[in-house]
Amino acid sequence: MKKLSAAKGRVIITPPTGTPMAGNIRLDNKSRGVHDDLYCNILILNDDSTKICLLGFDLVGIEYTTCEDIKKRIEKDSGIPSANIVMWATHTHSGPDIGMRMYEGTDNIVNAYLDDMTVRVVEGVIKADKEYEEVILKTGKAIVADLSFNRRLIKKDGSVVMNFEEFEIEDITGTTGPIDKELITLSAWDKNNKLFALLVNFSLHPAILVGYKWLISRDYIHYLDEYILDNYGDQAITLFANGAEGNVNHLNYQDPDQLRSFEETERIGKRLGAYVRIAINSSSVLDGKIRFVSEKVALPLRKITEEEKQWADMVLERDKDLVEDMLDGIPDKTYAKMIKGMLVRTDKECETVLQGMAIHNFAFVTFPGEVYVEFGLKVKELSPYKNTMIIGLANSQAGYIPKGEAFSQGGYEVRTAWSSQLVHNAGDILVNLVKNKVLDNLLHQSVKVMERKASENKYLHRDFHVALNLLMTYVYDNFGKDSLINYLRQYSRAYYKPLNEKLNTGDKEALAAYFKDIYEKEEWPVSIIVHDNSVEITQDGCPAISYILKDGGKPCPFYRETYNTVYNTLCENTPFKYVLEYFNDETGACKQLFIRKEEKQ
Amino acid sequence: MISCTEFIPAYSEGFKFIEQTHGRNELEKFWSFLSDLYLNDSLRKLVAEEGLEGCYTYWSHSLNEEAADFTMILDEIKGEFIIDMHKCPSKGMLNEFKHLEPYHSYCDHCPALYKPVVERYGYKYYEDSSNCKKASCCTTISIKTDK
Numbered sequence: 001m002k003k004l005s006a007a008k009g010r011v012i013i014t015p016p017t018g019t020p021m022a023g024n025i026r027l028d029n030k031s032r033g034v035h036d037d038l039y040c041n042i043l044i045l046n047d048d049s050t051k052i053c054l055l056g057f058d059l060v061g062i063e064y065t066t067c068e069d070i071k072k073r074i075e076k077d078s079g080i081p082s083a084n085i086v087m088w089a090t091h092t093h094s095g096p097d098i099g100m101r102m103y104e105g106t107d108n109i110v111n112a113y114l115d116d117m118t119v120r121v122v123e124g125v126i127k128a129d130k131e132y133e134e135v136i137l138k139t140g141k142a143i144v145a146d147l148s149f150n151r152r153l154i155k156k157d158g159s160v161v162m163n164f165e166e167f168e169i170e171d172i173t174g175t176t177g178p179i180d181k182e183l184i185t186l187s188a189w190d191k192n193n194k195l196f197a198l199l200v201n202f203s204l205h206p207a208i209l210v211g212y213k214w215l216i217s218r219d220y221i222h223y224l225d226e227y228i229l230d231n232y233g234d235q236a237i238t239l240f241a242n243g244a245e246g247n248v249n250h251l252n253y254q255d256p257d258q259l260r261s262f263e264e265t266e267r268i269g270k271r272l273g274a275y276v277r278i279a280i281n282s283s284s285v286l287d288g289k290i291r292f293v294s295e296k297v298a299l300p301l302r303k304i305t306e307e308e309k310q311w312a313d314m315v316l317e318r319d320k321d322l323v324e325d326m327l328d329g330i331p332d333k334t335y336a337k338m339i340k341g342m343l344v345r346t347d348k349e350c351e352t353v354l355q356g357m358a359i360h361n362f363a364f365v366t367f368p369g370e371v372y373v374e375f376g377l378k379v380k381e382l383s384p385y386k387n388t389m390i391i392g393l394a395n396s397q398a399g400y401i402p403k404g405e406a407f408s409q410g411g412y413e414v415r416t417a418w419s420s421q422l423v424h425n426a427g428d429i430l431v432n433l434v435k436n437k438v439l440d441n442l443l444h445q446s447v448k449v450m451e452r453k454a455s456e457n458k459y460l461h462r463d464f465h466v467a468l469n470l471l472m473t474y475v476y477d478n479f480g481k482d483s484l485i486n487y488l489r490q491y492s493r494a495y496y497k498p499l500n501e502k503l504n505t506g507d508k509e510a511l512a513a514y515f516k517d518i519y520e521k522e523e524w525p526v527s528i529i530v531h532d533n534s535v536e537i538t539q540d541g542c543p544a545i546s547y548i549l550k551d552g553g554k555p556c557p558f559y560r561e562t563y564n565t566v567y568n569t570l571c572e573n574t575p576f577k578y579v580l581e582y583f584n585d586e587t588g589a590c591k592q593l594f595i596r597k598e599e600k601q
Numbered sequence: 602m603i604s605c606t607e608f609i610p611a612y613s614e615g616f617k618f619i620e621q622t623h624g625r626n627e628l629e630k631f632w633s634f635l636s637d638l639y640l641n642d643s644l645r646k647l648v649a650e651e652g653l654e655g656c657y658t659y660w661s662h663s664l665n666e667e668a669a670d671f672t673m674i675l676d677e678i679k680g681e682f683i684i685d686m687h688k689c690p691s692k693g694m695l696n697e698f699k700h701l702e703p704y705h706s707y708c709d710h711c712p713a714l715y716k717p718v719v720e721r722y723g724y725k726y727y728e729d730s731s732n733c734k735k736a737s738c739c740t741t742i743s744i745k746t747d748k
């Protein structure tokens with residue numbers, strides 16, 4: 001079984017109280033305190049030829065430039081290649097606003113937080129990178145059908161409403177799409193069979209709290225983590241990676257009593273923990289090398305239309321006195337401000353990185369933003385790996401990646417903003433890129449085929465010298481020298497029968513041709529002289545002895561009998577006799593003569 | 602000198618000799634000895650360190666040097682390594698000798714040598730030797746699903 005080792009770490013990245021919060025729009029957006037700490041959880045996997053560093057951040061998103069900065073610093077100080085570092089945000093809506101920066105005058109606070117977080121994360125990875133343990137990796141899966149919901153609802157009139165917006169239950173006919181019911185785990189177990197680290201992947205917006213009570217929180221992930229620690233010991237580090245959660249949240253539109261509360265995050269987090277347990281119980285060992293790919297790509301940005309520009313101008317005038325305050329969703333005025341900001345942007349594309357890792361029948365692929373669940377399911381369908389994680393919000397914050405038809409339906413994720421900035425077909429573009437640049441690459445690494453015709457190679461396998469030496473050694477050690485001689489005689493009589501018959505007719509040229517052929521095949525220098533009545537073969541060493549010694553072996557005692565006995569037997573019943581004039585047992589240097597018996601040399 | 606290109610008949614005659622003089626059990630003891638020593642620094646080490654990819658590395662080397670006619674597949678996703686031997690260079694060579702009768706169960710040495718090595722590291726070894734006499738066989742080394 002392929003040996004793997006792993007290192008882990010956990011860095012607190014909780015922002016100071018007063019840091020503006022992300023994931024909700026409120027005039028007073030500064031955090032009041034901490035319900036539970038935010039972390040950057042670290043898992044480094046190492047199979048001696050490849051080291052992959054996984055970093056899961058309890059943040060709403062993480063910008064490409066921040067990712068690249070952290071990766072470069074880690075590479076500089078630890079040697080882990082920046083391309084082999086996978087970073088993602090869990091997308092808690094109760095963390096710091098490090099990306100969109102909705103409010104003016106908060107840049108200094110956010111920049112100071114980012115600088116401090118970067119330093120602590122880099123130090124955390126460097127520290128973790130010093131302590132590896134041998135681990136066994138396992139992957140498991142559980143089907144979760146009761147915790148996540150497609151949040152785009154279809155009304156009787158065909159229009160679409162978000163499940164966090166106002167609607168009458170009886171007016172809803174269903175949802176516009178599915179959910180991803182797969183919860184996939186990658187677990188690392190130490191030599192005492194204790195959970196060393198765990199990666200959990202499930203598609204569900206951590207937007208239960210959305211800045212509830214202005215407290216910093218990991219949302220339901222906090223309680224999921226608690227469940228794992230309670231059940232598997234506090235040595236375990238759990239990384240949560242969100243999946244294709246772009247249009248998936250926790251709100252069951254048929255349950256009007258669902259609460260926005262810590263009780264609800266606890267219910268969902270612990271229920272998810274129980275599913276993780278099911279996945280772990282059903283998990284199987286992964287045996288194989290780490291296969292990895294990292295590809296930089298550029299995604300086309302949406303062009304702001306004249307209509308959007310005019311709308312933004314109109315809204316900014318219309319709502320100039322309006323106070324932006326919304327927990328779920330974004331007010332028109334905020335959209336308008338973002339559109340105005342995006343108009344001055346000169347970039348036509350946004351850079352990001354797509355990554356994938358596979359071991360045995362497990363794989364993960366990354367998406368740079370909040371991808372619709374349909375695309376995640378499509379990638380899983382395309383993946384040859386039994387358990388394929390879709391890790392969203394990875395390596396950059398490219399915003400929502402909705403399905404094309406969602407743009408005509410309307411709804412939250414499709415409205416142009418910093419959180420929805422890619423072209424309408426970005427999802428299709430990304431699925432193709434993930435297929436062609438990530439999955440196909442991983443498949444190429446995971447499945448190797450070699451096809452050969454005999455005629456394509458030269459027949460020369462010198463290891464056979466070692467095997468023959470072991471055969472002779474076994475016979476000699478177990479049955480004695482006479483048996484060794486008898487074996488070599490038997491071989492010689494059987495194998496050299498045709499040559500023996502030619503020698504019997506006096507055909508010394510056949511003998512010379514035979515030796516020329518075998519030494520040529522061995523690619524070994526030898527002097528073969530055909531005299532009138534003899535054939536003389538002189539060599540400075542024996543190719544077999546030379547190879548056995550080079551391989552670290554010891555030639556069998558009486559290895560010289562592969563000359564003496566074999567060729568004396570070859571000469572039986574022929575006009576020739578064999579003379580081994582000298583033989584150096586250490587090198588096999590020797591002079592051999594096949595002489596006509598009636599002639600004296 | 603017995604050239605490495607003449608090893609196969611020497612091997613086959615060695616099997617015959619040991620069985621004729623000391624019986625099949627002794628021959629199997631020899632194969633076990635050979636498995637331990639001959640494969641210790643090669644296949645065993647590679648499987649210990651690289652798992653199924655170690656099998657691919659080992660046989661890539663040996664089958665190419667032996668000029669075999671084969672298709673070899675390492676499928677890490679299925680957890681399988683397969684050698685589809687279209688023409689085994691050893692058995693094929695022995696079949697071509699008109700004057701030399703190969704050891705009657707020559708192909709038995711392959712599972713005897715390789716199976717213990719891979720099983721030691723938790724893999725399953727299966728050989729379809731139904732076409733062995735025609736120098737063709739198919740070996741599958743796979744991850745045990747009950748691990």
